Amino acid sequence: xxxxxxxxxxxxxxxxxxxxxxxxxxxxxxxxxxxxxxxxxxxxxxxxxxxxxxxxxxxxxxxxxxxxxxxxxxxxxxxxxxxxxxxxxxxxxxxxxxxxxxxxxxxxxxx
Numbered sequence: 001x002x003x004x005x006x007x008x009x010x011x012x013x014x015x016x017x018x019x020x021x022x023x024x025x026x027x028x029x030x031x032x033x034x035x036x037x038x039x040x041x042x043x044x045x046x047x048x049x050x051x052x053x054x055x056x057x058x059x060x061x062x063x064x065x066x067x068x069x070x071x072x073x074x075x076x077x078x079x080x081x082x083x084x085x086x087x088x089x090x091x092x093x094x095x096x097x098x099x100x101x102x103x104x105x106x107x108x109x110x111x
Contacts, residue, residue: 034049034077037065058091
């Protein structure tokens with residue numbers, strides 16, 4: 001995938017380059033390794049952070065590019081990579097948080 005210096009003003013002009021509708025196109029940032037912008041065939045864009053922990057490669061979505069600014073996304077990527085440096089898996093923490101009990105689960109258990 002291409003490596004570029006990502007700037008806020010050129011994010012919307014980066015085109016989708018893929019072999020089909022199910023492929024992904026990620027423009028990696030030259031300034032921060034592991035940080036990139038994923039472009040979908042529909043034109044939607046989202047920030048991603050790639051890392052390797054315990055021999056497994058992970059790609060964590062940081063948020064949509066129309067909601068987050070580039071500096072905000074970079075800060076999130078730096079926090080993510082900092083957690084990886086401390087041997088914590090941000091992807092696993094997110095997955096674990098999704099499995100927590102909700103009010104609906106507690107209500108079903110109560111009944």
